[in-house]
Amino acid sequence: MSELGRTLRRWRDRADPADSGLPTGRARRAAGLRREELAGLAGISVDYVVRLEQGRAASPSGQVLAALARALRLSEDERRHLFLLGGRALPDGGRLPSRLSPGVRRLLEQLAGTPVSVYDAAWTLLEWNPLFAALMGDPSPLRGRERNVLWQHFTGRPTRVRHTAEQAARFEVAAVADLRAATAHYPSDPGLHGLVAELSQRSPVFRQLWEEGTVGRHTMDTKTVDHPEVGAIVLDCDVLVAPDSDLRVVLYTAAPGTDAAEKLALLGVVGIQPLWA
Structure with a gap:
């Protein structure tokens, strides 16, 4: 597993499904997002999420990284780290953040x-x-x-x-x-x-x-x-x-x-x- 894969898995495990409007309850075996839920939120395939986490997809596009950052509700620093791990430049070109959390x-x-x-x-x-x-x-x-x-x-x-x-x-x-x-x-x-x-x-x-x-x-x-x-x-x-x-x-x-x-x-x-x- 690559560092990108390990990091994505950690962020997926810590994510609260309720924050994305997903159901919660006893039927869930884990507190975080399921792979299929992350895939649906990011608009990518479940297979691609699996390959990213297992380190078999080493060069995701900037669009995929931006979609994953939104789906995982990452902070600005985490988003920057995700793009660094993915080997991509930030799409904002290093501009001042102005969005209130x-x-x-x-x-x-x-x-x-x-x-x-x-x-x-x-x-x-x-x-x-x-x-x-x-x-x-x-x-x-x-x-x-x-x-x-x-x-x-x-x-x-x-x-x-x-x-x-x-x-x-x-x-x-x-x-x-x-x-x-x-x-x-x-x-x-x-x-x-x-x-x-x-x-x-x-x-x-x-x-x-x-x-x-x-x-x-x-x-x-x-x-x-x-x-x-x-x-x-x-x-x-x-x-x-x-x-x-x-x-x-x-x-x-x-x-x-x-x-x-x-x-x-x-x-x-x-x-x-x-x-x-």
């Missing part, structure tokens, strides 16, 4: 009392919940570069977040380091390389940090948000990285009983304001 989407839906936003690996805003829009201003009118945090910061776009000099320097180092890592992970993404080129042209600070190869990382910090209705709010800001998609999930929280917590609660009543209000 079900778990990340549930965070947005269930954390109604916490401002939550989701960004791709280059810090372009993808999704947000209503309380984030109430806190920061409605970002829905923004398009393209305007939704990128680095573009906003290094080109001087107005924002409700107030940084001290120390916070700004720390943010800049971490953000540029994240962008550098993104260019290494997704070398064929044209928008990513265009962003670096334009920022280098527009911002001397960015250009210097980029050329120096500065290394840093995002950690928990405090953010002061100047809101037009409730005034200044000091919040804890945590950045989580979704391991299955390389997305950045940012949460703004306040300790219970604090002035900031009361103001967050008020924002749920005040509602969403225009971004630059």
